[in-house]
């Protein structure tokens with residue numbers, strides 16, 4: 608067992624941390640709620656990241672990224688995750704990062720040229736439309752959006768919501784039922800839908816508790832939305848297989864970013880506890896605060912090792928389904944609890960918008976729901992463990 612970080616990654620992390628200090632933290636105050644940074648400023652920072660060779664850790668080199676493995680991605684995302692604006696600046700934000708991986712995995716050469724190339728370069732944005740308001744997103748086998756083949760076209764009809772990033776996206780990857788009579792996991796396929804297609808209608812940007820991501824979390828309607836048959840992504844009926852392939856790495860990237868937010872909150876808690884005095888001594892002398900610091904240190908360390916372990920298994924091509932589910936619910940809990948303690952130590956300041964803690968806190972609540980709620984990941988883990996005992 609070797610826990611040391613390879614020298615080349617030490618150097619990449621140092622350069623990312625340097626960029627964060629110089630360009631990211633100083634610009635956090637310029638974020639507009641639900642809109643993010645001014646697009647011109649964001650573009651300028653993205654170009655600087657590219658010039659320094661730090662663009663898109665998860666994107667293969669042939670498509671202009673850093674092409675790091677999952678452990679490498681983990682080690683850089685825990686720095687990038689320290690700021691809510693950094694993932695977009697470094698080309699590793701959801702949902703585009705997951706869509707790049709999905710296209711790289713399953714797109715035809717023509718689709719790669721048309722959709723993957725500009726997306727990987729950060730020239731356009733995309734969205735992923737699976738969840739529907741009428742049926743359980745935790746059990747997407749019940750999806751109702753239909754895609755029917757007519758001649759050499761797909762005709763899509765359906766209703767989605769929480770399609771993150773849909774406002775301003777160039778295209779959507781849409782999960783639709785193509786074979787209604789097939790077994791549950793073979794009913795759906797993924798289809799590429801350019802946002803300019805007639806019948807692709809953004810009903811509204813759903814207002815949410817969180818700090819709001821660029822492009823919103825939209826309700827979308829498909830009404831006789833026609834796209835060419837060749838817009839099918841991967842094979843017909845393989846939608847759920849592809850969704851698993853997309854969500855595995857996607858979840859691990861979320862967990863890595865959460866570590867960054869948790870670690871920054873932890874550092875803020877320690878610094879503030881040392882300088883703020885109450886009842887004649889710094890807060891750091893109170894046993895309750897010391898317990899919060901010790902518990903947070905233990906939990907962050909555990910979540911970090913669990914995340915890197917899942918990443919390590921994925922780099923080796925091993926099945927990491929259980930490990931990913933473990934960190935999805937455990938990491939979300941750690942993020943929430945550490946930010947919560949940091950807010951408590953900061954008192955009213957923690958509740959204000961003068962620090963990043965309040966937006967971390969609002970975003971942390973969603974972490975227990977998106978990409979599968981906690982309960983479903985616990986179910987996956989328990990079922991797998993129990994099956995082994997049964998066998």
Ligand SMILES: Cc1cc2nc3c(=O)[nH]c(=O)nc-3n(C[C@H](O)[C@H](O)[C@H](O)COP(=O)(O)OP(=O)(O)OC[C@H]3O[C@@H](n4cnc5c(N)ncnc54)[C@H](O)[C@@H]3O)c2cc1C
Pocket residue numbers: 702735736737738739742743744745746768769770771772817824973976977978979980982983986
């Ligand atoms: C910020 C955010 C961004 C999102 N972005 C996207 C996106 O880009 N694209 C997209 O397609 N979707 C997106 N989603 C949707 C997300 O993936 C779904 O919300 C999630 O899968 C849960 O589905 P649901 O909301 O329909 O909840 P439901 O499936 O209705 O579940 C409701 C609750 O029931 C409980 N529950 C469900 N199943 C079980 C079980 N087996 N055991 C015990 N309890 C259970 C859980 O507590 C769960 O929270 C996003 C959601 C959020 C919050």
